[in-house]
Amino acid sequence: MGDEVLSIDDLYVSVEGTEIIKGLSLTINIGEIHAIMGRNGAGKSTLANVIMGHPAYEITSGSVKFKGTPLEEMEVFERARAGMFLSFQYPSSIPGVQVGTFLRKSVSAVRGDTAPSARDFRKELKSHMEALNMDRSFLSRYVNDGFSGGEKKRLEILQMLLLNPTLALLDETDSGLDIDALRVVSDGINSVAPNAGCLLITHYQRLLEHVKPDFVHVMIDGRIVKTGDATLAGKLEAKGYDWLEA
């Protein structure tokens, strides 16, 4: 139990009166990689957003706890400071705010007293950017402004590496990536995974060839209908989802 980072119990979530998640339970421990697969519209992104606290999503019943603390007691930024991270499917652009400034401010907001000195921060940043094959010119661009899909995803992973979360939620991080980008992004996830709980949301198997999940969950119509090991992903790729529907 000491290793439990996320526990979801019989969760129901609505968006503007429409129920999207309908009784979902899930527990994630430190060091575990969970993948949630399913068709578009199954509620996968809703799950990621509701865990992080998007204001448009309303929990109507059930509970979500982060390291034992009910999430409804925490503001979005408090969740981030406590060690939760969401890699967005569609990250917002923030015109006029340079990536470098944004990263430095975010690191000091999230890591607080344990934030690195300016010098150490630059070192950390440099090594992560090299690992992700990102040019230094990234730092003076505006956050996600005019970024390609692949650039956005790399910036998300860079943030994850710098913020060093204990719970990483990755929403469709593999979509829009070419094969090289997929590899560097996967390396990033793998480097965070041993010390965090990871939840990968995807509807392709290809990410899972690089990041080995401990559990694969299939989500249909707001519920987890099947859980298995990594081989389940291969089965889904071959057979689709129809066989799982009642």
Place this chain on the structure above:
Amino acid sequence: MSGETAREAVGDYRYGFHDPENATIRFDKGLSEQVVRDISELKNEPEWMTEIRVKAYNRFMEMPMPKWGNCNMLDQIDFDSITYFLRSSKGTENDWDDVPDDIKNTFNRLGIPEAEQKWLGGVTAQYESEAVYHSIRDDLEEQGVIFLDMDSGLREYPEIVKKYFCSVVPASDNKFSALNTAVWSGGSFLYIPKGVHVEMPVQAYFRINAKNMGQFERTMIIADEGSSIHYVEGCTAPTYSTESLHSAVVELIAMDGAKIRYSTVQNWSANVYNLVTKRGVAHANATIEWVDGNIGSKLTMKYPSVLLKGEGAHAEVISVAYAGKGQHQDAGAKVHHLAPNTTSNILSKSISKNGGRSSYRGMLQVTPKASGCRSKIVCDALMLDADSQSDTYPTMEVGNASADLEHEASVSKVSNDQLFYLMSRGHSEVEAMGLIVNGFFEPFTRELPMEYAVELNRLLELEMEGAIG
């Protein structure tokens, strides 16, 4: 507006403190021809200046209030309750230690002496009606740069002042330029000789301390052929429950090939009317740049202008306006293409919050003989809530078909997704809003000297506090 509302309007306004009023000379409230003559006499001005003042006074009395802008607010100005001249020290010192303690402390709190040491080529500090401190670096003086407060400028260089005074902004240009011309006091006088490039910016700081004060500084900058200068000004005032009036006139003259950049960060308290006329004339291949930020005041009406008089001249007007509760920022730009192959860029960005109103008012003119002109105008407005207001009044008069003109305008809101994204990175809602707002103003802030940019960003972050329910 009550004092409390005034404070709310600008969030945590850090400059709202005031000193005891220790005037050495204070005129009775109200305006008359005698007040105008008394100001001139007190300053031992030449006869011709007294005549200009009296004529301007008569024009002011004849001219009606503007029938545009925020008429409602304008009509609330009580010209009889304003003090038109207040002298608060014996003279203009060139050593801070000789400035009266209260006043020196105020400028210390505003960080002026510190900035002077670090990065400025010269400083004028005006307190109420006159400069209390003035200095210029020796190396600039040796190159022949003249930087004085305007009163000293008139005393020491009457021929230059006589030649250019009212040459760019005639007294009768508008009611408030007439008022300024009648009762002007203080401001900067700056002359840069041919070919001299002043690398460090020079700064003027304007502080109103007394209640119901009228501050009417007059600034004249003449950049001779091929020279360049960056002039920076800032301003603050205490927060009072009654209004003060700041009505300046600024005239810039950029000779052939000269470049003048004039940067302003206006941060008056929310009880100050800020009604200012700023205009420059650019001769052949000269550049005039207005970098104009309006954060404070109750009502600002200000449209920095450039007359592109010589072939190949260029104008740049970058402005931002922030309107909070009870504030109306009516700002913009005017560019007149009077000669061939002249170019201009206008970028205006405004933010409205808590019921504040910001208006862009612009004029772009191309005269028939001005062939081959190019101009680009971009206006972006950001609304932080549904109670606030933003409007645009662009005017174009194009008399030459060869002109290449672009005009873009946008109005946007802060989206929930942007806020959520930033908050998911550990930023509180207020901090997230601050980042978005600073980013929105970035095309402006990056043009400022770094120290000003940092201060402006901090200021905007403070503005976001208490703004979110």
